[in-house]
Amino acid sequence: xxxAGTAAVAAVExxxxxxxxxxxxxxxxxxxxxxxxHGGNMARGWRAAADAAADVEDPDAATVVKTxxxxxxxxVGGAAGPLYGGSLVFASAELDEGLTPESAVAxxxxxxxxxxxxxxxxxxxxxxxxxxxxxxHTFKKSIETDELxxxxxxAKAVEAARRGVDFTVPIRASKGRASxxxxxxxxxQDPGATSTxxxxxxxxxxxxxxGDVTVADAxxxxxxxxxxxx
Amino acid sequence: xxxxxxxxxxxxxxxLDGMVQTYPDRLRRLEDTQVVVRADGTPDGKVGIATxxxxxxxxxxxxxxxxxxxxxxAAGDVFSSPTADEFEALLDACDAGEGVLAVIKNYEGDVMxxxxxxxxxxxxxxxxxxxxxxDDVAVEDSLYTSGRRGVCGTILVxxxxxxxxxxxxxxxxxxxxGQKVVxxxxxxxxxxxxxxxxxxxxxxxxxxxxxxxxxxxxxGEPGVENADMMAADDITDELTEAVLDDLDVEAGQEVLxxxxxxxxxxxMELFVVNRRLQELLGDRGIETYDAWVGDYMTSLDxxxxxxxxxxxxxxxxxLFDAPAxxxxxxxx
Numbered sequence: 001x002x003x004a005g006t007a008a009v010a011a012v013e014x015x016x017x018x019x020x021x022x023x024x025x026x027x028x029x030x031x032x033x034x035x036x037x038h039g040g041n042m043a044r045g046w047r048a049a050a051d052a053a054a055d056v057e058d059p060d061a062a063t064v065v066k067t068x069x070x071x072x073x074x075x076v077g078g079a080a081g082p083l084y085g086g087s088l089v090f091a092s093a094e095l096d097e098g099l100t101p102e103s104a105v106a107x108x109x110x111x112x113x114x115x116x117x118x119x120x121x122x123x124x125x126x127x128x129x130x131x132x133x134x135x136x137h138t139f140k141k142s143i144e145t146d147e148l149x150x151x152x153x154x155a156k157a158v159e160a161a162r163r164g165v166d167f168t169v170p171i172r173a174s175k176g177r178a179s180x181x182x183x184x185x186x187x188x189q190d191p192g193a194t195s196t197x198x199x200x201x202x203x204x205x206x207x208x209x210x211g212d213v214t215v216a217d218a219x220x221x222x223x224x225x226x227x228x229x230x
Numbered sequence: 231x232x233x234x235x236x237x238x239x240x241x242x243x244x245x246l247d248g249m250v251q252t253y254p255d256r257l258r259r260l261e262d263t264q265v266v267v268r269a270d271g272t273p274d275g276k277v278g279i280a281t282x283x284x285x286x287x288x289x290x291x292x293x294x295x296x297x298x299x300x301x302x303x304a305a306g307d308v309f310s311s312p313t314a315d316e317f318e319a320l321l322d323a324c325d326a327g328e329g330v331l332a333v334i335k336n337y338e339g340d341v342m343x344x345x346x347x348x349x350x351x352x353x354x355x356x357x358x359x360x361x362x363x364x365d366d367v368a369v370e371d372s373l374y375t376s377g378r379r380g381v382c383g384t385i386l387v388x389x390x391x392x393x394x395x396x397x398x399x400x401x402x403x404x405x406x407x408g409q410k411v412v413x414x415x416x417x418x419x420x421x422x423x424x425x426x427x428x429x430x431x432x433x434x435x436x437x438x439x440x441x442x443x444x445x446x447x448x449x450g451e452p453g454v455e456n457a458d459m460m461a462a463d464d465i466t467d468e469l470t471e472a473v474l475d476d477l478d479v480e481a482g483q484e485v486l487x488x489x490x491x492x493x494x495x496x497x498m499e500l501f502v503v504n505r506r507l508q509e510l511l512g513d514r515g516i517e518t519y520d521a522w523v524g525d526y527m528t529s530l531d532x533x534x535x536x537x538x539x540x541x542x543x544x545x546x547x548x549l550f551d552a553p554a555x556x557x558x559x560x561x562x
Contacts (some may be wrong), residue, residue: 073346074315077306078339082314086346118342177338179376 004099005059007210012068014202016050019043022198029191033178038080038191045076045085062095065107079119079176080192083128087114101143101150112136119175126173126185128192134160135200151207158200165193231426238428242285242307249292253557256296264312265320266292267302277395277404278302278324281333281388282317283340284309286427287448290527293558294385299392300556301330308427308530309449311339317347321356329357329401331408333387335380336364359401361408363387365417365538367476368445368454379447382490382527382538383415386550389559393552407549411540416473419536420465421446421453423494425529444468448492448529462499466506469537474514479541481515486522486550488538493528495535500524503535519547526558 019026019042026039049071053064069088073081091111094103112132121127123134138160142153166189173185176192235241246264250257258269265282272278281291282304291303304312304320312320317332324330330351334344341362348358365383391408399407421443424433427450434450437443442465445454460468479485489504491497504523511518519542527536542550554561 070315074313077310077313077343079342082342082346086314086342086349090349118345175376 003059004061005056005064007206008061008064008099009053009056009059010209011203011206012046012053012064013050014206015199016043016046018198018202019046019195022195026191026195029189029194033173033181033185033188034191035177037078038195041076041078041080042084042195045072045081048072048075049085060095061099062092065095066092082118083115083192084195086118087111090114101153104150105140105143108136108139121175124171125175126168126171126178126190126193127176128190128196129175130168130190131161131164131193131196131200134164135196151204154200154204154207158197158204161193161197161200165189165197168193231431233426233428233431235428238431241428242305245285245288246292246305249557256557257292260319260323263316263319264305265302265316265323266295266305267320267323268295272301272324272326274326275328275398276301276326277328277399277401278321278326278330279333279388279392279395279404280304280317280320280324280330281384282306282312282320282344283335283337284311284449286425286530287527289525289558290385294388294392294556296554296556298396298552298554298556298561299388299559308429311337311343314343314346314350317344318350321347321351321358322354325351325356329359331391331395331401331404332358332360333384333391333408334360334362335384336362336377337379338376340380357401359405361387361391361405361412363412365412365415366419366445366447367416367473368418369447381417381419381448382488382536383411383417383540385488385526385559386415386486386538386540387411389554389561390546390549392554393549396552407545410546414477414542414546415538415540416477417488417490417536417538418444418469418472419446419448419453419490419492420444420469420534421450421492421529422459422533425450425493425532427530442534445472446529446532446534448527450529450532462502463506466503466537467510470507470510470539473537473539474516477539477541479514479516479539482517484517484519484542484547485511486520486540486542486547487511487518488522488526488536489524490527490536490538491525492532492534492536493525494531494533497523500535503537507537520550 023039023043030038049068052071069085072085094107121129135157139157142148168190173179178185278301284306286308301324304316306312363380363384364378366379366381394404394407424435440459443453
């Protein structure tokens with residue numbers, strides 16, 4: 001059986017691979033408005049997290065996510081460590097009872113809440129929140145209101161995140177490092193929103209690969225993966 | 231640049247090892263971390279005092295560990311916040327059952343990592359309160375933070391909360407006096423030269439032979455004004471006026487002052503600055519209850535200084551006068 005835990009390990013590995021591939025891209029975005037360390041820090045941190053996740057014995061989703069979060073928190077550092085990693089640690093508790101569409105929504109919401117609390121950012125500040133808020137809200141609505149299968153809901157969430165990333169280009173950053181540039185931040189795509197999209201895209205890929213299992217078996221072991229949905 | 235460094239990647243590790251070996255009776259390093267705590271641990275029944283931040287500001291932070299001040303400090307890499315797991319280990323180690331006060335300098339990385347660690351230890355049942363220090367009057371937003379930066383005024387927070395905790399006060403009481411210092415302290419700095427980070431090996435910013443940077447922080451980040459070099463008295467006037475205006479200090483009030491060296495400035499020059507500072511306060515009818523001069527919170531090898539003014543009352547003077555016994559600060 002492909003358990004949710006195994007799928008989660010695969011998802012973290014995919015995220016790490018993707019962030020490694022996008023390292024220079026993220027660095028370039030960050031050097032325009034920040035201190036050019038986002039690409040390197042994220043690639044290094046998530047590689048370490050993927051290695052740690054692969055070492056989890058008898059993986060269940062909550063443990064894999066918690067391990068990932070702890071590692072990202074410790075390895076990425078700066079503000080990104082707590083935002084990307086710390087929030088995962090807290091949100092992982094939502095998966096303690098297993099991964100279901102409902103727990104995946106709860107996970108995504110808790111993650112978003114932690115990111116917003118910690119970073120004190122709202123939509124329109126040109127941060128990762130601009131990708132995350134539409135993604136989480138779309139995911140929730142797709143599951144709860146539209147009753148879509150989790151993989152489809154995640155696909156819609158990724159679309160929403162992509163629009164959120166585009167939205168960061170024309171607006172002025174008012175939180176995070178880019179905000180120190182004031183109006184000069186206009187015209188730049190936010191690196192945090194971008195890396196958040198990359199993570200979601202990697203999760204969707206893995207979710208789609210496990211898609212058959214998901215639809216047939218939408219119970220506690222359903223590897224919907226929107227669990228690390230960020 | 232000639233530096234007493236082996237490998238830039240090892241400099242913080244080696245510094246911490248050297249520090250603990252210098253004070254084996256006072257300091258202990260938590261295994262597998264860059265956290266330093268009191269050799270004998272937080273005394274039973276006392277609120278723990280924890281702080282931390284980037285390295286390169288020595289003797290901040292671990293230099294203030296000891297009776298009457300800190301119980302532990304996390305050291306990040308040079309000018310980088312410690313990670314949340316390091317702060318978590320620190321908070322755990324500093325708790326002797328009465329809770330921990332976290333003294334945080336207002337930099338985005340420090341605040342986020344400390345707060346994440348606090349959430350984690352609170353889940354384990356450790357009580358934590360925080361004081362966020364933002365005493366730099368020079369800038370609202372900087373390269374490293376939103377809002378004002380936390381700089382040398384932090385030392386006075388350490389002193390006050392450490393003294394209060396040593397009295398056996400509750401966590402809430404300790405937090406209150408920490409916040410009281412924050413509400414009454416201001417600092418402004420000047421750089422004569424840039425610092426050189428081990429990583430980069432060359433000056434972080436360019437400053438001409440005849441230029442100074444007013445309003446610098448403690449990381450070689452830009453200040454508020456690039457000015458022509460002036461005499462010591464004129465520089466002192468600029469810094470002091472900015473701080474006094476911000477604090478709205480009036481004649482008849484009592485203050486504690488610090489002339490803090492940035493790491494590369496001789497004491498001779500710091501005393502010259504203090505002489506003018508006291509003259510200026512005297513002219514304004516402001517009374518100095520105590521004046522400190524020395525390297526309290528540095529920026530590697532940067533030349534320059536900062537001036538800190540803290541408006542005091544009986545409660546604060548009592549806490550500042552209370553005994554402290556640490557490697558970097560001793561009050562008998």
